[in-house]
Amino acid sequence: MHILLMTRGTPDTAARVVVDDSGAVSWGDAATVVNPWDEYSLEEGIRQAEQTDGQTTVLALGGELHLDALKHSLAMGVQNAILVDDEQLDARDSLAYARAAAAAVQQLADIDLIILGKESVDVGTDQHNVQLARLLGWPMLSYVSRILAIDEAAKTIRVERMLEQGLQTVRSRLPAVISVMKDINEPRYPSFMGIRRAARADIPRWSLADLGLASQESPAEVLEYRDLPGGDVSTEILAGSIAEQAEQLVARLLEEKVL
Amino acid sequence: MSAIFVWIESHEGAALPTSWEALGAGLRLAPAAGSEVVACVFGANAGEIAQEAAGYGATSALICEDETLTDFRLEPYAALLSQLVQERQPRAVMAVASSRGRELLAASAADCGSGLFTEVLELAADGDDLHVIRPVYAGKLWMEGKLSGPSPFVLLRGRSFPAQPFDSSASLTAERVEAVLDEAEIATKVESFTAAQGRINLGDAAIIVSGGRGMANNPEAAPADAGDETIWKAQHGFEHTIRPLAKVLGAAVGASRAAVDAGYIPYAHQVGQTGRVVSPDLYIACGISGAIQHQAGMRSSKIIVAINKDAEAPIFKLAKYGIVGDLYEVLPVVTETLKQKLGK
Incomplete structure (x- = not known):
């Protein structure tokens, strides 16, 4: 079984992210790390490949920013990495990204299962996950909290999905795309040997032209990034005994009409 | 048209x-x-x-x-x-x-x-x-x-x-x-569905009461057979201090990543960058310091209330109303006061 994983470089969870003077997004000296949701999909891919004696490939699309996320994936134990090297993809919409990803999957030709993180924190969405599945014509199982079984011979997968109203058990045919939740596993830390192997790895780079894709207009585009409005919250610290504090709090909340 | x-x-x-x-x-x-x-x-x-x-x-x-x-x-x-x-x-x-x-x-x-x-x-x-x-x-x-x-x-x-x-x-x-x-x-077949029991969906909730790392400071003594004492105290706190307040308010129960990662409450309750992003009318943060990744999940709430022992906790910068104090002392009194005022 050949499992495809995808990742991106995103600002460290604790980083302050701001818009700089040129209007570009900046996180200063803070580290660029693997998209936090991808740690779970990378781990799950490695585990499933181990159990099925399969292989894993991790793909990133966009500029140099994502190279360290690929190296981290290799250090965790993913076997192969590919960068679809086109900086424009970082500024394009989810459909352009999904089209490039789908073309890479078709180029690889033998992918049975794609495991993705629930969403990407930079773009704040998971729409590219679903769109990749759709462009490939494969089923999409999102918000997976547990893989119950993979039957390679019958080409089926059973998973548990975490939806707002409860847990759903679903069976699907393979190949399929799944996205996984944080609950699914405990991601490993890269081993020393893994880090050394990743540092030496020569990661192949594919261009959009290699994938037979031309640049195209995006129907969804970013006009500008903005810092959050606000900073105008003035905090009232409630004083007095605990009973007085509680009285005041309830009175304020009734005035605010939020109860 | x-x-x-x-x-x-x-x-x-x-x-x-x-x-x-x-x-x-x-x-x-x-x-x-x-x-x-x-x-x-x-x-x-x-x-x-x-x-x-x-x-x-x-x-x-x-x-x-x-x-x-x-x-x-x-x-x-x-x-x-x-x-x-x-x-x-x-x-x-x-x-x-x-x-x-x-x-x-x-x-x-x-x-x-x-x-x-x-x-x-x-x-x-x-x-x-x-x-x-x-x-x-x-x-x-x-x-x-x-x-x-x-x-x-x-x-x-x-x-x-x-x-x-x-x-x-x-x-x-x-x-x-x-x-x-x-x-x-159609390639996908639904085999079964287990509804979440008596839980109010975080995304739909008008009010959310959340607990963080501070849940571990429960003054109650854990029983001898409790296993991990800290986890017992925090879980007990979610059940007997956070939940009663949530019940009076008809609120959902949330949690910080620190509380989820420490095993105090299941992941389904996590609010923040790798949990749910929520924007209720009222968000009550109890024993939550307010790490950036938690703020990312709740800062668009209309009214934020923070209850924390540490007056310097970053959560107070987002809060409209704050109480500097021990959640285990403050919340039961708030719950009782609400019961009286709301006639419940």
């Missing part, structure tokens, strides 16, 4: 009330776009749900009650929505960005080659284009985006657009449509 399609989400034959927010957003966009609002209702009980949609402002509805649509499944739902969009070329396609809404509109936008933005907070027509404001970088920044081309898709952040008041005398023009896929063409 062109149409704005609004997908009405339902579960086990009943509409989810957040769908009325999407209708409300559609109605606000309709005059500038010169459109009418069309409710797209698929699955069990779609006919009745469409009548309810009329009360919330839809003037027509596209209905399909085919058996393949009884449980939400992406393939048959997306195939139908995509066909309707391609045939009828609506001015826009909208839904609330719930789990299902996100899947459906993303898939259908891909089928139609249309632009899509998710978690939209503000929406306006600009000539033939749509302009949106949405959070990016885990809520640390906003972006303004433009959707152009035919039939743009918009997924709205829940609780960001008001529903129109219900008018029981309103009616609409309903049209029944056929499903696109046969059961044999």
Whole structure:
């Protein structure tokens, strides 16, 4: 079984992210790390490949920013990495990204299962996950909290999905795309040997032209990034005994009409 | 007249009330776009749900009650929505960005080659284009985006657009449509579903009471057979200190990543960058310091209350009202006071 994983470089969870003077997004000296949701999909891919004696490939699309996320994936134990090297993809919409990803999957030709993180924190969405599945014509199982079984011979997968109203058990045919939740596993830390192997790895780079894709207009585009409005919250610290504090709090909340 | 399609989400034959927010957003966009609002209702009980949609402002509805649509499944739902969009070329396609809404509109936008933005907070027509404001970088920044081309898709952040008041005398023009896929063409089969017991969904909750690392400071002594003492204290605190307050308020229970990672409460309760992003009317943070990744998940709440022992905790910078104190001393008194004032 050949499992495809995808990742991106995103600002460290604790980083302050701001818009700089040129209007570009900046996180200063803070580290660029693997998209936090991808740690779970990378781990799950490695585990499933181990159990099925399969292989894993991790793909990133966009500029140099994502190279360290690929190296981290290799250090965790993913076997192969590919960068679809086109900086424009970082500024394009989810459909352009999904089209490039789908073309890479078709180029690889033998992918049975794609495991993705629930969403990407930079773009704040998971729409590219679903769109990749759709462009490939494969089923999409999102918000997976547990893989119950993979039957390679019958080409089926059973998973548990975490939806707002409860847990759903679903069976699907393979190949399929799944996205996984944080609950699914405990991601490993890269081993020393893994880090050394990743540092030496020569990661192949594919261009959009290699994938037979031309640049195209995006129907969804970013006009500008903005810092959050606000900073105008003035905090009232409630004083007095605990009973007085509680009285005041309830009175304020009734005035605010939020109860 | 062109149409704005609004997908009405339902579960086990009943509409989810957040769908009325999407209708409300559609109605606000309709005059500038010169459109009418069309409710797209698929699955069990779609006919009745469409009548309810009329009360919330839809003037027509596209209905399909085919058996393949009884449980939400992406393939048959997306195939139908995509066909309707391609045939009828609506001015826009909208839904609330719930789990299902996100899947459906993303898939259908891909089928139609249309632009899509998710978690939209503000929406306006600009000539033939749509302009949106949405959070990016885990809520640390906003972006303004433009959707152009035919039939743009918009997924709205829940609780960001008001529903129109219900008018029981309103009616609409309903049209029944056929499903696109046969059961044999659908690759996914739902085997079972276990409803979350007595839990209020974080995304829909008007009030959320959340606990953090401070839950471990429970003064109660753990029993000898408790296993990990700290975990017992925190779990006991969620059950006997946070939950009673949540119950009085009709609130959902949330938690910080620190509390979830420490095993104090299941992941389904996590608010923040790798949990749920929420924007309730009232968010009460108890024993939560307010790490940036937690702020990312709750800072758009309308009123934030912080209760924390540490007066320097960053959470107080977001809070409109703060109490510096031990949550285990403060919350029981707040709960009792609320019971009296709310007559519960």
